Amino acid sequence: RLIFNDFFSLIQFRKDGISIVCEGDFAQLSGNGEGIIHEFFSLYEHTSKLECFGKTIKHELIVRSVDIKEVIDISKYLPINPVKEPLIDFACVYHFNYKDYETYVTTGNFVQTDITRYELSLFNTERNKDLKDAENGKMIEVKISSSETSPDISKFNLLAGSAEHWLKNF
DSSP states (O other), rough: OOOEEOOEEEEEETTTEEEEEEESSSGGGSSSSHHHHHHHHHHHHHHTTTOOOOOOEEEEEEEEEETTSSSHHHHHOOOSSOOOOOOOEEEEEEEEETEEEEEEEEEEEEHHHHHHTTTTTTOGGGGGGGGGOOOEEEEEEEEEEEOOOOOOHHHHHHHHHHHHHHHHHH
């Protein structure tokens, strides 16, 4: 696990994959040849050339966004609710294929337990300090998978563009 406090990011190497976690603006993820995304793909490229490296079977991007200014009306999402008790938390999952990507968009209300459940504030930055006092809000998670066996920055940018599209549409 490599922690980059200046970038509010970490890179993890596990037996099932290499991942990067970034906390900040979506624009920070731009793979324009510099920054943490560039370093991530440089490490991936070197690691994938090692003799002991197995193979890459997919390229996946997960983006989470919280808007604490938007109050969610559960009846808007769940006009038929079989649960007779007030809901504490809920989510609607949309699963579809879009431009050769398997895509999941999960949207629902934000609750305090989401901070730890989804690691929304790993670095305790100023950017996310408002989450700790938020009583409600809207949360969206976009997960996009590609059966790409040789990911790179340009392919990452395509996934990021698709994720940004779905964030704006939900």
